[in-house]
Amino acid sequence: MNINATLIGELIAFIVFVWFCMKYVWxxxxxxxEERQKKIEDxxxxxxQAEKDLQLARDKATAQLKxxxxxxxxxxxxxxxxxxxxxxxETQRGHEERENIIAQGxxxxxxxxxxxxxxxxxxxxxxxxxxxxxxxxxxxxxxAHSDIVEKLVAEL
Amino acid sequence: MAAEEQTLQGYIKHHLTNGQVALTDDPxxxxxxxxxxxxxxxxxxxxxxxxxxxxxxxKATLGVPGKWQxxxxxxxxxxxxxxxxxxxxxxRLIAPLALTIFVWVFxxxxxxxxPVDFLPWIAGQVGVASGAVESSHDIYMKVxxxxxxxxxxxxxxxxxxxxxxxSIRVKGVMGFVKELTLNPFSAKNPVLQALLIPIxxxxxxxxxxxxxxxxxxxxxxxxxxxxLIFILIAAIGLFQLPLHFVWAVFHxxxxxxxxxxxxxxxxxxxxxxxTDH
Numbered sequence: 026m027n028i029n030a031t032l033i034g035e036l037i038a039f040i041v042f043v044w045f046c047m048k049y050v051w052x053x054x055x056x057x058x059e060e061r062q063k064k065i066e067d068x069x070x071x072x073x074q075a076e077k078d079l080q081l082a083r084d085k086a087t088a089q090l091k092x093x094x095x096x097x098x099x100x101x102x103x104x105x106x107x108x109x110x111x112x113x114x115e116t117q118r119g120h121e122e123r124e125n126i127i128a129q130g131x132x133x134x135x136x137x138x139x140x141x142x143x144x145x146x147x148x149x150x151x152x153x154x155x156x157x158x159x160x161x162x163x164x165x166x167x168x169a170h171s172d173i174v175e176k177l178v179a180e181l
Numbered sequence: 182m183a184a185e186e187q188t189l190q191g192y193i194k195h196h197l198t199n200g201q202v203a204l205t206d207d208p209x210x211x212x213x214x215x216x217x218x219x220x221x222x223x224x225x226x227x228x229x230x231x232x233x234x235x236x237x238x239x240k241a242t243l244g245v246p247g248k249w250q251x252x253x254x255x256x257x258x259x260x261x262x263x264x265x266x267x268x269x270x271x272x273r274l275i276a277p278l279a280l281t282i283f284v285w286v287f288x289x290x291x292x293x294x295x296p297v298d299f300l301p302w303i304a305g306q307v308g309v310a311s312g313a314v315e316s317s318h319d320i321y322m323k324v325x326x327x328x329x330x331x332x333x334x335x336x337x338x339x340x341x342x343x344x345x346x347x348s349i350r351v352k353g354v355m356g357f358v359k360e361l362t363l364n365p366f367s368a369k370n371p372v373l374q375a376l377l378i379p380i381x382x383x384x385x386x387x388x389x390x391x392x393x394x395x396x397x398x399x400x401x402x403x404x405x406x407x408x409l410i411f412i413l414i415a416a417i418g419l420f421q422l423p424l425h426f427v428w429a430v431f432h433x434x435x436x437x438x439x440x441x442x443x444x445x446x447x448x449x450x451x452x453x454x455x456t457d458h
Contacts, residue, residue, distance in 0.1 A: 031335075
């Protein structure tokens with residue numbers, strides 16, 4: 026238990042150990058720890074950033090999808106409108122054409138009828154004149170009574 | 182086994198005696214004696230500490246560390262944290278010093294948990310077998326270096342030298358002398374001041390010298406008492422095992438705590454020494 030030369034030996038050992046630790050043990054160990062801490066910190070920050078970016082991209086994609094959907098809906102709506110319009114127009118045109126054709130037919134029929142009427146009238150007139158000629162041949166000439174015949178024809 | 186060891190006192194005395202080698206032929210010269218067991222165990226454990234931590238330092242990478250690596254780095258970070266919390270200057274020495282003290286003292290204290298008779302018995306058998314001694318009783322060995330006052334005093338003296346070194350480096354020689362002589366009492370009157378200087382000096386000197394003494398005696402006293410109780414438990418015979426276990430479990434606390442206290446006080450003292458007030 027007495028203090029003796031061991032004290033000096035231990036003091037030297039202590040100094041050597043501390044010196045060795047300071048020179049060769051502490052700097053690489055602590056350096057590695059601090060460097061790793063920094064690396065982990067950077068990694069965490071990067072992962073946070075990536076997560077943020079991902080969220081941003083997701084939001085953007087969602088917005089774009091929404092826009093595309095609304096655009097598609099608009100286009101479909103327009104197409105439908107256009108289709109209705111075309112059908113309406115075509116129907117209208119068809120109606121008009123039918124009316125035209127019918128009207129034309131009517132007028133053709135009318136013209137034909139008039140023509141036939143005229144023919145008939147003329148034939149009746151000529152028949153009447155022929156009849157009248159036959160009757161009157163014996164008493165008057167055609168020229169003297171043509172105005173009466175004309176009047177008759179107009180009345181037909 | 183020699184007859185002397187059969188008595189309780191002989192047994193205890195045997196366990197508390199260092200294996201010594203005299204450096205001179207003069208038997209009255211008690212200073213020039215080496216405690217070989219203390220030196221061997223402490224230096225061996227110090228080398229183990231440096232070997233373990235140097236190995237970890239060599240293997241330290243930026244990648245994922247292994248479990249052993251993590252354990253070593255945990256100790257390093259723990260010490261580093263304590264140093265950063267307490268010591269506010271910049272120093273390349275304090276942290277490695279604290280690490281060395283903490284782990285080295287811890288390893289030396291840890292020897293206390295090895296059953297008290299185990300290593301001395303092996304040493305005795307080896308001594309007898311090699312023909313160096315006639316009886317195993319002639320081999321003396323204390324395996325816990327921190328139960329030797331020489332070792333704890335050496336550590337405390339190293340710390341004391343650093344305290345003075347830091348005081349002078351930060352405050353200058355005059356600053357250090359002023360700190361020793363002008364506190365805690367000071368007066369405007371120069372005559373009164375001159376009278377107060379010796380009083381101040383005595384008080385401050387006691388404060389300063391009490392630090393290494395308390396450091397060394399605290400560690401020595403705790404471990405010596407612990408060791409003594411282990412020896413007493415080992416001496417009671419058949420019922421020693423449960424008692425031994427209980428005391429060992431309790432002693433685990435003491436071992437870590439004393440290593441931690443020694444480290445912490447070292448940091449605190451050096452921090453005080455390097456602050457200018």
